[in-house]
Amino acid sequence: MHRLALLRSLHPRLAATQLAPVGRVYGGPLWAGALVRAYSAPPGGPKLDQARMGQSSGKRRSGGVFGFQPLAVFAAVTLLASGYALIIKPYLAWKNRLDEERMERDEEEQAARGMFSEAEIAKFPFAQKTVVFVLGGPGSGKGTNSAKLVDDFGFVHLSAGDLLREEQKRPVSQYGELIAHYIREGLIVPHEITIGLLRNAMMSHPESDRFLIDGFPRNLVQAKAFEDTVCKPKQILFFDCPEKTMLDRLLDRGKTSGRSDDNIESIKKRFRTYVNDSRPVIESYAKEDKVMAVSCQGTPDDVYNVTRAKVASCLQALEKESGKSNK
Numbered sequence: 001m002h003r004l005a006l007l008r009s010l011h012p013r014l015a016a017t018q019l020a021p022v023g024r025v026y027g028g029p030l031w032a033g034a035l036v037r038a039y040s041a042p043p044g045g046p047k048l049d050q051a052r053m054g055q056s057s058g059k060r061r062s063g064g065v066f067g068f069q070p071l072a073v074f075a076a077v078t079l080l081a082s083g084y085a086l087i088i089k090p091y092l093a094w095k096n097r098l099d100e101e102r103m104e105r106d107e108e109e110q111a112a113r114g115m116f117s118e119a120e121i122a123k124f125p126f127a128q129k130t131v132v133f134v135l136g137g138p139g140s141g142k143g144t145n146s147a148k149l150v151d152d153f154g155f156v157h158l159s160a161g162d163l164l165r166e167e168q169k170r171p172v173s174q175y176g177e178l179i180a181h182y183i184r185e186g187l188i189v190p191h192e193i194t195i196g197l198l199r200n201a202m203m204s205h206p207e208s209d210r211f212l213i214d215g216f217p218r219n220l221v222q223a224k225a226f227e228d229t230v231c232k233p234k235q236i237l238f239f240d241c242p243e244k245t246m247l248d249r250l251l252d253r254g255k256t257s258g259r260s261d262d263n264i265e266s267i268k269k270r271f272r273t274y275v276n277d278s279r280p281v282i283e284s285y286a287k288e289d290k291v292m293a294v295s296c297q298g299t300p301d302d303v304y305n306v307t308r309a310k311v312a313s314c315l316q317a318l319e320k321e322s323g324k325s326n327k
């Protein structure tokens with residue numbers, strides 16, 4: 001039924017009242033207002049315009065309590081309901097949407113920074129994990145062999161370079177540009193960023209006891225910072241490779257890798273960083289008798305066979321040692 005007809009059917013007074021057509025949006029309150037005004041008019045009496053201008057008299061209410069009040073209540077309720085529907089409800093929905101968007105943004109930023117709470121970090125048993133650093137020059141075969149060790153020994157493989165590249169690509173990362181620059185220039189990204197990513201990645205695998213950390217630490221400062229804030233490595237797996245072999249492999253990989261640093265300019269810078277900053281880390285751990293060296297010369301299978309044998313005996317020795325210390 002048309003709203004005007006409906007209103008008029010509610011009370012005879014309305015039939016005698018000229019109700020102006022109203023717009024769609026404010027229809028509710030205006031209809032309700034019209035209803036109230038209709039009751040301010042005598043039967044067959046002043047037009048709505050007059051009522052609006054306050055020209056109607058008190059006598060008009062002589063229509064009687066029974067005719068008047070229910071509709072006045074109805075008008076008030078309609079007014080309130082319309083106000084709620086048109087103003088308060090949309091406002092609350094808008095506010096909720098803003099809150100939800102803010103929470104989503106916070107969660108994304110938190111994920112981007114890879115943050116666990118301080119309490120969660122403090123509780124995580126890093127010292128009980130078997131961490132093996134996988135070191136060697138750029139293109140020496142660290143990634144290739146680490147992937148195979150995962151299958152054979154159940155390690156979780158964490159490549160520091162991969163984690164940095166992932167972080168760089170995250171749209172909300174505050175470090176994206178910085179990381180891109182350091183990688184292209186073959187420089188070492190500030191260790192707080194890399195260690196944060198590594199720690200987060202380790203904590204994302206609470207079920208695992210074995211971690212291969214590939215391509216880290218790149219210098220002595222990183223090594224010390226990791227030992228101080230995360231844990232000491234149990235062993236270092238070092239791929240020993242001549243520069244010429246590494247160069248050939250990297251240039252070959254560069255044909256398909258899409259990496260911003262697999263080009264001759266970046267490769268030369270990476271070699272310089274390796275000689276000046278990363279070799280001293282291997283030498284330092286060698287003094288602690290923690291380095292297993294594997295020659296990267298030979299086919300991938302040859303190199304992996306040697307690697308697997310060395311890692312197997314290393315893990316055996318570590319288990320023996322921990323068995324002794326548990327007694």
Ligand SMILES: Nc1ncnc2c1ncn2[C@@H]1O[C@H](COP(=O)(O)OP(=O)(O)OP(=O)(O)O)[C@@H](O)[C@H]1O
Pocket residue numbers: 136137138139140141142143144145161215249250252253296297298299300301303
């Ligand atoms: N023994 C091998 N013989 C021939 N090619 C190999 C051998 N080992 C690895 N490669 C190839 O050399 C390239 C570099 O290997 P890989 O990516 O494992 O090195 P990486 O040390 O992880 O390098 P980066 O430090 O730059 O990440 C790859 O294209 C890989 O397929």
Ligand SMILES: O=c1ccn([C@@H]2O[C@H](COP(=O)(O)O)[C@@H](O)[C@H]2O)c(=O)[nH]1
Pocket residue numbers: 138159160161162164182183184185186187188189190194214215216217218261270
């Ligand atoms: O601990 C790290 C590891 C890596 N980087 C930077 O990333 C590139 C690429 O590393 P790959 O191990 O070859 O994937 C490296 O040249 C550094 O620029 C780093 O800063 N810190």
